[in-house]
Amino acid sequence: xxxxxxxxxxxxxxxxxxxxxxxxSCGVQQVASEAEAFEYEEEGRHLAxxxxxxxxxxxxxxxxxxxxxxxIGQVSCAxxxxxxxxxxxxxxxxxxxxxxxxxxxxxxxxxxxxxxLGIDLEKTNRLSPRAMxxxxxxxxxxxxxxxxxxxxxxFSAKEAYFKAQFPIWGAQPNFKDIALQIESDTxxxxxxxxxxxxxxxxxxxxxxxxxxxxxxxxxxxxxxxxEL
Ligand SMILES: CC(C)(COP(=O)(O)OP(=O)(O)OC[C@H]1O[C@@H](n2cnc3c(N)ncnc32)[C@H](O)[C@@H]1OP(=O)(O)O)[C@@H](O)C(=O)NCCC(=O)NCCS
Numbered sequence: 564x565x566x567x568x569x570x571x572x573x574x575x576x577x578x579x580x581x582x583x584x585x586x587x588s589c590g591v592q593q594v595a596s597e598a599e600a601f602e603y604e605e606e607g608r609h610l611a612x613x614x615x616x617x618x619x620x621x622x623x624x625x626x627x628x629x630x631x632x633x634x635i636g637q638v639s640c641a642x643x644x645x646x647x648x649x650x651x652x653x654x655x656x657x658x659x660x661x662x663x664x665x666x667x668x669x670x671x672x673x674x675x676x677x678x679x680l681g682i683d684l685e686k687t688n689r690l691s692p693r694a695m696x697x698x699x700x701x702x703x704x705x706x707x708x709x710x711x712x713x714x715x716x717x718f719s720a721k722e723a724y725f726k727a728q729f730p731i732w733g734a735q736p737n738f739k740d741i742a743l744q745i746e747s748d749t750x751x752x753x754x755x756x757x758x759x760x761x762x763x764x765x766x767x768x769x770x771x772x773x774x775x776x777x778x779x780x781x782x783x784x785x786x787x788x789x790e791l
Pocket of ligand 1: 647649660683724737741
């Protein structure tokens with residue numbers, strides 16, 4: 564696998580800065596290939612038997628999360644993992660972490676300013692035709708056609724949505740429970756349809772959520788959030 568270089572990291576950082584709502588901060592890092600040590604021993608206990616790649620992704624993710632938290636005035640602290648795999652953010656903060664193929668980023672915000680926050684990073688050249696079929700909603704398919712990069716954008720935006728809602732709702736929507744419209748002139752997405760399978764209050768909140776995205780070389784990064 565080609566290792567992302569420092570330029571890619573800087574480009575991702577710059578792209579993310581342009582997407583972020585003012586009340587949120589981010590951290591971006593390259594994932595190391597040589598084994599790294601956990602910054603806080605207690606964070607990594609559940610990964611004692613994991614392969615180096617997974618441990619390093621986790622370590623970079625935590626580092627990015629602490630960078631993002633530091634920008635909003637939070638002192639460095641351990642971010643353990645709960646029983647659902649979610650990072651436990653310091654009280655009065657929220658955040659989200661993503662890693663993909665050697666790159667990693669995280670976003671964080673004060674819980675007084677932000678209620679939902681999800682981030683996702685994906686490669687744009689990996690979705691198989693079968694996976695595209697699973698991800699693309701009938702209302703999206705005319706625009707997407709067989710464009711792998713656009714389908715990857717939808718995949719990523721729906722993962723960011725999943726991560727944004729999960730800490731509050733614990734919902735497990737599938738990819739066709741939400742249809743998104745890509746607004747390429749503003750690099751945002753809007754919600755076209757949300758399935759009746761989801762609770763009414765979550766559907767109402769979803770319609771108010773914001774989505775933004777940016778392509779960075781052969782990656783796409785997406786954000787989903789709702790400010791208070
Ligand atoms: C949980 C999930 C969203 C993670 O996404 P991913 O692309 O596989 O992986 P990413 O690297 O982007 O994100 C992983 C990070 O997300 C966080 N995370 C894990 N589970 C999470 C959850 N349920 N909710 C929010 N964040 C979660 C963790 O920080 C994790 O990294 P860490 O273990 O190093 O701390 C994904 O595996 C999943 O289960 N998706 C469900 C299907 C779906 O997305 N449907 C969308 C329908 S709208």
